[in-house]
Amino acid sequence: MPVATGWTAEARAQASGGISGGNAHYAWTVRGMEDAISAGATILDLGCGVGLFGTYLNERFNRKAHGLDVVRHAGFRDADYASFELRNLEAPAPAKRQFDYIFAIGLLEYLPNPRELIRSLPQLLALNGKAVVTAPNPASLRSIVSLLFRGEFSAFRESSNPASITPVLPVDLCRMFREAGLRDVTLDYSGSGRPPLLRSIRYQSIFPFLRGRLWSDDLRIIVSK
Numbered sequence: 001m002p003v004a005t006g007w008t009a010e011a012r013a014q015a016s017g018g019i020s021g022g023n024a025h026y027a028w029t030v031r032g033m034e035d036a037i038s039a040g041a042t043i044l045d046l047g048c049g050v051g052l053f054g055t056y057l058n059e060r061f062n063r064k065a066h067g068l069d070v071v072r073h074a075g076f077r078d079a080d081y082a083s084f085e086l087r088n089l090e091a092p093a094p095a096k097r098q099f100d101y102i103f104a105i106g107l108l109e110y111l112p113n114p115r116e117l118i119r120s121l122p123q124l125l126a127l128n129g130k131a132v133v134t135a136p137n138p139a140s141l142r143s144i145v146s147l148l149f150r151g152e153f154s155a156f157r158e159s160s161n162p163a164s165i166t167p168v169l170p171v172d173l174c175r176m177f178r179e180a181g182l183r184d185v186t187l188d189y190s191g192s193g194r195p196p197l198l199r200s201i202r203y204q205s206i207f208p209f210l211r212g213r214l215w216s217d218d219l220r221i222i223v224s225k
Contacts, residue, residue, distance in 0.1 A: 007162040009070045009090065012110050016163040018049030020071035020106035021134070026056040028190055029034030029105055029134055029220060037061045044068065044124060046117075047089055047107035066099070068092060074197035091116045098126040104133045108173075109155070109164045118176045125225040131182065137189060137219040138167040145196035154196075155217070169220050182223040189216035 007015075010071035021029070030037060037043065038061050038118035045053055055077050057063045064082040070089050078084065087093070090111050101123055108114040121131045136155035137143065153167045168176075170187055177185050191211040193203050201212045213219075 007090070012162050012165070013047075013049075013069065013071045014073075016049070016075075016110060018053065018069075020047075020049055022052070024058055024107070025134070025190070025218070026053055028192075029103065029132060030057075032222075033101065033130070033132070034061075036099070037063055042066075042097070042126070044099040044106040045081075046092070047110070048076075048081070048084070049073055050075050051080055051106045053103065053105055054080040065103075067077070089117060091120050092124065093124045098125060098129065100126050100129045102129070102131040106134060106136075108135045108168060109166055111166060112195075114166060114168055114173075115176050115179075118180045122181055122225055123224075126224060129225050131177075131223050132172070133221045133223075134190075134218055135168065135173070136164070137170065137193075137213065137216055138195055139163060139213050140216055141214040142166075142194055142196045142217065143167075151210060163183070170213065170221075173219075175222055177221060177223045182225060184222075184224040186222045188220050189213055190218040190220070191216055193217045204205055 009039060043063060043065040045065040045067045048054060048069050049162060050073045052063050054067060057065055058080040067081045067084045068087045090113060102121060102185060111117055138153045143154045146152060156164050156167050174185050174187055189212055193215045194217060203215050
């Protein structure tokens with residue numbers, strides 16, 4: 001009987017569908033950086049998938065990012081990117097250039113060892129450049145309730161395998177970035193979340209003042225080199 005070797009990085013990427021967020025999620029991701037992006041900052045889109053974030057940047061800011069991914073997804077939007085390269089995302093080799101902004105949107109949860117990617121960011125960032133990472137928030141109320149009653153975080157249930165495989169708590173992510181020598185570590189939350197056991201309702205549609213860790217499905221970390 002052959003020995004199972006597990007899922008490859010390419011298989012996990014294909015299972016994800018190359019989709020991450022949507023325009024509302026992207027608007028939150030770039031919040032506070034709009035002026036720098038508009039002024040011509042160089043941008044790297046790590047784990048660019050089918051290219052939805054690149055399309056968002058091109059349509060909103062008339063800026064074309066450089067894309068890296070472990071696979072080239074069907075339907076990738078070449079016209080919205082300045083370039084595309086196939087790379088090992090867990091530990092990408094140094095690029096020919098360094099970037100003012102690196103975005104990794106919904107990427108870390110697909111990696112067996114997110115620390116490896118985080119350690120690689122300084123060599124990809126220009127001096128004073130910023131890295132922006134978004135990920136599912138396993139410390140939300142929805143996720144905590146799921147862990148208590150189902151024994152698994154809500155964004156990492158069996159139906160999410162083999163794509164989403166590695167939940168990381170917000171506090172641990174902050175520690176990882178500091179370990180990598182990155183500074184000005186800032187953590188915030190999407191302010192958009194679903195109650196336990198419900199998929200079609202968000203807290204904020206009823207109580208718009210609910211923000212922060214418990215009430216947000218996603219987290220964002222911004223760091224500087």
